[in-house]
Amino acid sequence: MKTPHIPILRQGRPYKSLDVQSIEKLGTDEPAVEISFACADMIKHDMLKMDKARAKLRAMKSSDLIEITKRAGEIFLNDDLPVGIDGEPQSPEDYVQALASTSGLPHSLIRMNMKRLGGIFGDIETIFRGLTRGLDIEVLDKGYGEQGGAPVSFSPNTTELAVILPSNSPAVNALWIPSIAMKIPVLLKPGREEPWTPWRIILAFIKAGCPEEAFSLYPTAHDGSGAIIRRAGRCMLFGDDSTVKQHEHDPRIEVHGTGYSKLVIGEDEIENWEKYIDTIVESVSANSGRSCICTSTIVVPKYGDEIAEAVAKRVAEIYPRSQDDPDAKLSGFANPKFAEWINEAVETGLESPGSTDVTAKYRKGDRFMMKDGMNYLQPTIVRVDSFDEDLAIREFLFPFASVVECPQAEVLDKIGPSLVVTAITKDLEWINELFDCPTIDRLNIGNVPTNRIKWDQPHEGNLFEFLYSRRSFQIAEIA
């Protein structure tokens, strides 16, 4: 089969660049895909015309866009779709293989992510209701209406939603899918090793009847990303704490950074800790531990050693397998250097006598290992003496968590900002304190893994509020 060539999409129009980069299949010299790269100034020029793309979506009824989104989900999951500029058909299974070949993700995880993305398309109405607190979607057609008996009007903040996508998790595309039903075109910069998912979603939308102008795809270098970030009316990006800090006062930019998600067990439930090991293991290791909603710190009032041992034993059963092994749960690293850097960071933290790698005695081989030409990091549970240890609150791109003992009364003072907290407790007073804590974004009470989220309740930013602002208005008379 000919190597596919992913072009630039300029409001849906394919453009083959002279600047072509080849992405090899991991662990080989064989090209998996050629990608057209856009220069920054081209993107800047195109962004000046995004109002035309917005006009295309604005002219459509929101209810039609909802139906298109639902159909697109079915197409994404089931249809053969042309891939690249020459349009060779790509089946869902071909998509799994292609993504695995460049991202290092096992097939089973890709299928899981596909299912998750399919859910976003299918649940678009629920998501819209959740994000808008029950707004009648027709308000977006008319520009005004009523909500809960009060007049409401919303105006768009932008002509496009730009997203700088990462390479390590196809599910993040879920963040922009609802934008189409909200009549805001998307401008995507795919991750270097992951053009496949945004491409397939876009093609599915177009096949479902969405105007192609709603989709711009710009594979580009650093300066191109910079142009998008500086110029987009609204932009989502992914990054570490320094990226978050850099943009924290810019309302145009929403940075999805580290989550520092945590699982805490209350004093009332700690004697039952064995019941919760499954939940902890899933929270730490789901999606190969790569999501910001994966648990990176486990906080317990006692039995820290026992819990660390029990979790370590279980996560050590997750090890690198062939990518097509249905039981594979661990991802390789598309950028092999990342695995080395992360491993070095963990090893540095373990130099402290207060931090112990409990998994070391259970896993086969070292944490860092190679298989089939790819670098892997095996799951790691670290028992730490206190929150003062370097590894107590850290987040890495593999299944990693620390276990720390802390009296319940001190937990909220110690845990710091958390994207998700699962609190296993029935202590109402403490539950009230948890709900009152401003540094917890999403709170699960009870035996709920941190990685299980509901899209109608955004865990990180509200897309509708990001894209639209409520305006006050009066209409004396309509001509």
Place this chain on the structure above:
Amino acid sequence: MTPDEAKDQLDARVREMMTWHFSEETGCPFWLDWKKEAGWDPREEVKGIDDIVKFDHFQDEWLREEKNERFVPNAYKGKPFNVFETGGTTGCPKQRVGWEDYKHDYEQFSDQLLDEYFPKGGNWIMVGPTGPRRLRLAVEHLANHRGGSCYHVDLDPRWVKRLIGRKELDQVERYQAHVMEQAVNIIRARDISCIFTTPKLLASIGERISIPSHGIKGCFCGGTSMTPEYVRFLQEEVLENEALFVPTYGNTLMGLAVSIPEELQQNNYSVTYWAPQPRAALRIVDPEDTAKTMGYGEYGRVELTTLTHEFFMPRFLERDEAIRRKPHEKYPWDGVGDVRPFGALTKSVIEGVY
């Protein structure tokens, strides 16, 4: 002219320049002192361009440290000179003295411009670094030489480089917008048919107005490296395939290396430049062994030798690398293609700032 004839012409020029720059009556103090210390006489040993490797590389620091008067050839003694600056962000800038070179260079360049796109009598606008740079006078001279006048909008690249170094990219954009506003105002208000600017500024003007719709037919561009895709973008989209894009490669020390714009599209917008031989010669050298010339089609570092009566500069290593390209019928000597910053693939370079 055949490649052999071009080589003979260049060899003759080299001999002439050795005689000029290393004779007491015509040479400058810098080179005459150099000859005394070197212990050999280039007039006897350098008989053609192949012998130029007998010189070590010209150090650009000399242009910063030496007094400018030491570069004044005795033949020009007592004749006030222009001082042109090149590069530099801090400290004393590098300077070159000159009299008529820029006029010769740009008149020679003018002969290469197509009247259809650069109409005789048409007015020009220069948007880019003016101040102490040779370009300021050169572009105006080009406009005058072709019967037109030249408007100017200044840009300070040293300030832009500092902003980039400090990662103040929003300030870069604001400064660029400030420059653009002035340029667009003049283009809208005056009859202008030709423009000189840098690639990024051209793209930036194109964001604000349709350039060909405002009467501009030709764009002479220089300043930074351009990928083929970027050249295509400028020609096809910014200039809307109506105005002609004429990329050049040059600097204060060389003059202008020209391209063949009418062949850009057929060459997939890969730009090859030919030096203004015999006034200057470019060679693509092995970075590890700079005496060695790279093979055709291979990347190497760009080495410049300038051979005018006003200025002799042997084997100056540019901060660029390029592909050695074969002689062309129009310019029957080696060309340099797809120029990019030296080491661009291995390090981050602040380049293409304006």
